[in-house]
Amino acid sequence: MTEHPRDITATSPRYDVAVVGAGPAGLAAAVTAAEAGCRVVLVDAGQQPGGQYWRHPDETAPRGDESLGHHDWSTFAGLRTRLHGLVRRQRITYLPRRQVWFVQRPSTGDEPPAHTLHLTTAYAGADGGDDGPDAVTGDAVILCPGGYDRQLPIPGWDLPGVMAAGGVQALLKGHRTVAGRRAIVAGTGPFLLPVATGLAQAGADVVAVCEAGSITGWSRDPLAAAAVPGKGREALEYATALIRHRIPYRQRTAITAIRGTDTVQSVELSRLDREGRIRKQAGTVDVDLVALGWGFTPSLELVTATGAATRKDIDDSLVAVVDEEQRATVPGIYVAGEATGVGGAVLAVAEGELAGLITARDQRAAVSQESVRALQKRITRHRRFAAAMHTAHPVPRHWHDWLHPETTVCRCEEVSYQQVCGARDDLGAGDARTVKLMARPGMGWCQGRVCGFASAKLAAAREGRALTADDLRPTAKQPFAAPISLEQLAEGPQHE
Amino acid sequence: MSPAQQHGTPDAATTEPERFEVVFDGRPLPAIAGQSVGSVLTDAGIRSWRTTRTQLRPRGLFCGIGVCYECLITVDGEPNQRACLVPARPGMALSSTVLGNGPFDTAGETDD
Ligand SMILES: Cc1cc2nc3c(=O)[nH]c(=O)nc-3n(C[C@H](O)[C@H](O)[C@H](O)COP(=O)(O)OP(=O)(O)OC[C@H]3O[C@@H](n4cnc5c(N)ncnc54)[C@H](O)[C@@H]3O)c2cc1C
Ligand code: FES
Numbered sequence: 001m002t003e004h005p006r007d008i009t010a011t012s013p014r015y016d017v018a019v020v021g022a023g024p025a026g027l028a029a030a031v032t033a034a035e036a037g038c039r040v041v042l043v044d045a046g047q048q049p050g051g052q053y054w055r056h057p058d059e060t061a062p063r064g065d066e067s068l069g070h071h072d073w074s075t076f077a078g079l080r081t082r083l084h085g086l087v088r089r090q091r092i093t094y095l096p097r098r099q100v101w102f103v104q105r106p107s108t109g110d111e112p113p114a115h116t117l118h119l120t121t122a123y124a125g126a127d128g129g130d131d132g133p134d135a136v137t138g139d140a141v142i143l144c145p146g147g148y149d150r151q152l153p154i155p156g157w158d159l160p161g162v163m164a165a166g167g168v169q170a171l172l173k174g175h176r177t178v179a180g181r182r183a184i185v186a187g188t189g190p191f192l193l194p195v196a197t198g199l200a201q202a203g204a205d206v207v208a209v210c211e212a213g214s215i216t217g218w219s220r221d222p223l224a225a226a227a228v229p230g231k232g233r234e235a236l237e238y239a240t241a242l243i244r245h246r247i248p249y250r251q252r253t254a255i256t257a258i259r260g261t262d263t264v265q266s267v268e269l270s271r272l273d274r275e276g277r278i279r280k281q282a283g284t285v286d287v288d289l290v291a292l293g294w295g296f297t298p299s300l301e302l303v304t305a306t307g308a309a310t311r312k313d314i315d316d317s318l319v320a321v322v323d324e325e326q327r328a329t330v331p332g333i334y335v336a337g338e339a340t341g342v343g344g345a346v347l348a349v350a351e352g353e354l355a356g357l358i359t360a361r362d363q364r365a366a367v368s369q370e371s372v373r374a375l376q377k378r379i380t381r382h383r384r385f386a387a388a389m390h391t392a393h394p395v396p397r398h399w400h401d402w403l404h405p406e407t408t409v410c411r412c413e414e415v416s417y418q419q420v421c422g423a424r425d426d427l428g429a430g431d432a433r434t435v436k437l438m439a440r441p442g443m444g445w446c447q448g449r450v451c452g453f454a455s456a457k458l459a460a461a462r463e464g465r466a467l468t469a470d471d472l473r474p475t476a477k478q479p480f481a482a483p484i485s486l487e488q489l490a491e492g493p494q495h496e
Numbered sequence: 497m498s499p500a501q502q503h504g505t506p507d508a509a510t511t512e513p514e515r516f517e518v519v520f521d522g523r524p525l526p527a528i529a530g531q532s533v534g535s536v537l538t539d540a541g542i543r544s545w546r547t548t549r550t551q552l553r554p555r556g557l558f559c560g561i562g563v564c565y566e567c568l569i570t571v572d573g574e575p576n577q578r579a580c581l582v583p584a585r586p587g588m589a590l591s592s593t594v595l596g597n598g599p600f601d602t603a604g605e606t607d608d
Contacts, residue, residue, distance in 0.1 A: 123581045123582050164561075263554075446564045
């Protein structure tokens with residue numbers, strides 16, 4: 001993806017700042033840069049602003065109180081009001097339902113080093129017939145692509161009725177749809193709590209939250225938790241809701257098998273030791289919905305496409321390397337939100353705001369150094385909190401002990417655990433990239449977004465070594481950040 | 497309530513979203529404006545609308561946000577649409593793809 005002719009920029013409108021993503025980070029970045037005087041374009045795959053965290057029912061067809069089930073809704077409402085005002089005053093061009101599928105790098109010597117973002121509609125007919133631009137150019141580009149639920153394969157996880165915890169939440173927040181009547185929520189991390197309480201409040205019977213870790217892990221860095229008092233309050237609210245809805249919170253417990261024929265019927269629970277090995281069976285529970293979440297995987301495709309450096313974060317996610325002013329290692333590229341490290345929406349907003357201020361300052365706008373410092377302080381506090389959270393909620397080291405030879409690892413290409421192991425043991429594949437080439441996990445439509453993390457973990461584990469950033473990079477390095485049509489390819493950057 | 501909260505949204509309490517029907521494999525299903533196709537199917541208790549290419553296993557919503565491509569469905573004759581993203585529209589015709597005539601046979605293989 002290095003050398004492409006760049007004459008297409010002639011037809012793509014140029015902005016001081018192009019922001020990708022209208023979630024907490026991108027919204028904050030766009031309004032901050034625009035208010036500091038920059039001309040901004042905001043591109044987002046979603047139908048309306050909010051990203052994953054502030055997903056809410058269609059604003060043109062409201063379904064009662066849109067803030068239902070939300071924290072920090074007033075922060076969002078404020079950002080949205082500012083966005084609308086800036087769009088009206090033509091300070092921000094807002095392009096929803098558009099996905100960036102390709103990032104065109106500047107030619108050597110270009111000053112400023114402007115990148116061009118090539119756009120496609122997020123789904124057929126998503127442009128509603130309007131002729132938006134096919135590409136936009138930003139003298140500075142702020143990437144805020146967020147992420148998605150991280151998953152671990154377990155026996156039976158490909159049955160309908162098994163969903164990513166975030167997906168269950170998205171149905172609730174975006175559509176008021178309750179994905180099942182009798183649900184179990186499992187995996188690790190504090191995000192399991194809003195999913196469980198959200199389901200219960202919407203009328204589902206939530207039989208348990210299974211946390212593979214243990215919250216005593218938090219005591220390892222109590223200062224980190226104390227530094228972010230809002231989080232403590234939030235945790236208390238969830239704890240109260242769990243009690244009110246009589247939802248047991250079972251620590252060091254995991255779903256180790258899911259049973260059913262055409263849809264999920266029951267799950268098998270196991271008690272785990274500290275390393276995630278099965279200590280003993282903990283019974284079978286009938287359910288019709290399983291919500292699974294093992295943290296989040298940041299979307300790194302666009303970051304990788306710019307050539308910016310990446311690294312492995314404390315939670316084993318691949319993230320963008322940024323300096324203390326959100327600059328990536330490539331001139332003209334800034335990154336904010338989950339893509340710099342999973343840490344929640346409050347942190348994402350602070351990073352977005354900082355990136356907005358810094359891009360403005362880098363383009364010679366006057367920016368208060370005091371605001372910059374205050375944001376940096378807030379970011380440091382939240383990063384410390386995030387680190388404590390990740391330490392307390394690791395992916396269990398021995399999770400692959402739960403797998404059977406026939407367990408599906410890659411859902412798209414239907415590659416089994418046995419086949420992944422075979423690539424290593426019989427064919428000598430020692431890293432995730434080679435396993436991928438030989439056994440084809442991660443080669444289907446999702447391009448490894450669902451099984452990439454697990455495949456990387458498996459490859460490292462079979463080699464008896466720790467996961468490295470190189471194990472994670474193949475999934476983030478995609479020719480295109482979104483599947484596109486042949487027509488677009490033909491019309492796209494290479495052939496113009 | 498912060499002043500910001502009073503702006504920017506229609507008066508949620510008084511407006512009722514439009515109700516209509518979509519058709520899934522010939523069967524009418526109730527829908528509410530703003531719902532995704534995946535949400536309409538889930539509300540109707542339908543969990544799967546395609547089978548996998550090799551093992552013919554049922555698939556439906558998984559990630560819920562357009563990442564996993566498990567929820568592919570044919571919408572008004574257009575194959576391989578993500579049910580979790582496409583908004584339902586009045587009279588929309590949805591069809592399942594089963595028994596190996598899967599979407600993967602007609603398109604895809606994006607990275608071979
Ligand atoms: C499904 C899901 C549900 C979640 N629910 C909760 C919850 O209830 N509570 C909680 O505390 N945390 C939740 N989280 C975590 C939370 O979303 C994040 O902490 C927070 O949203 C991070 O903000 P962000 O701005 O970095 O990213 P996001 O909010 O993810 O926003 C990123 C935006 O970028 C867009 N985007 C990505 N790639 C492209 C592209 N190539 N082109 C155009 N646009 C693009 C996306 O469509 C999205 O709108 C959830 C996460 C997920 C994945
Ligand atoms: S449910 Fe994953 S793409 Fe639709």
